Amino acid sequence: MADAEFVISALALRAGIPRVNAKRILESRSPRTVTALCWKAGHSMRFALEVQKRISQIPPNQLLYAHDGIEYPMSPDEMDFQLELALES
Numbered sequence: 001m002a003d004a005e006f007v008i009s010a011l012a013l014r015a016g017i018p019r020v021n022a023k024r025i026l027e028s029r030s031p032r033t034v035t036a037l038c039w040k041a042g043h044s045m046r047f048a049l050e051v052q053k054r055i056s057q058i059p060p061n062q063l064l065y066a067h068d069g070i071e072y073p074m075s076p077d078e079m080d081f082q083l084e085l086a087l088e089s
Contacts, residue, residue, distance in 0.1 A: 004055050011051075014041035017087065025086050026056050031064035033086045035072065036079035045072045 004026075012022035015037055025037050034056050038048035045066040052058045067073040074082070 007051065007055050011037055011041045014043075016040075017083075021087055025083075026051070028086070029056050029058050029062075030082075030086075031056075031058050031062055032074065033082045034058070035064050035074065036082035036086075039072055039076075039079045040083060045070055048072075 008023050008026060009019055011026075012019040015022065017037075017040075022037060025033050028034070031052055034052050035045070035048045038045075038051055043051075049063065049066065052063050053060075064073060072079065
C-alpha cells in the first residue's frame, strides 16, 4: 500500500531513525512500540492511534488508547525505553 510506505518513510525521517527500523517497528504490531515511534516523530497520540489501526493493523482489543482522550499513556522515559528495545533487536 503506497500510503503505508509514505507513512513509514515520514516517521523514520521525523524520528531520526533508519527507514528499515521504522518499518520493522510498524510491522511488529506492538501498540506500545508503534506509539513510541509516533511520539518520537513529534505526532499526537490521536495520530499514533490511527497508525496503530491503519498501518500496523493492530486488532481493536490490543490498541493503546490516549490518556484523557489526547495525552500519551506512557511517560517519555517509557517511550524511549520501548524504542531502545526495538532498535536493539
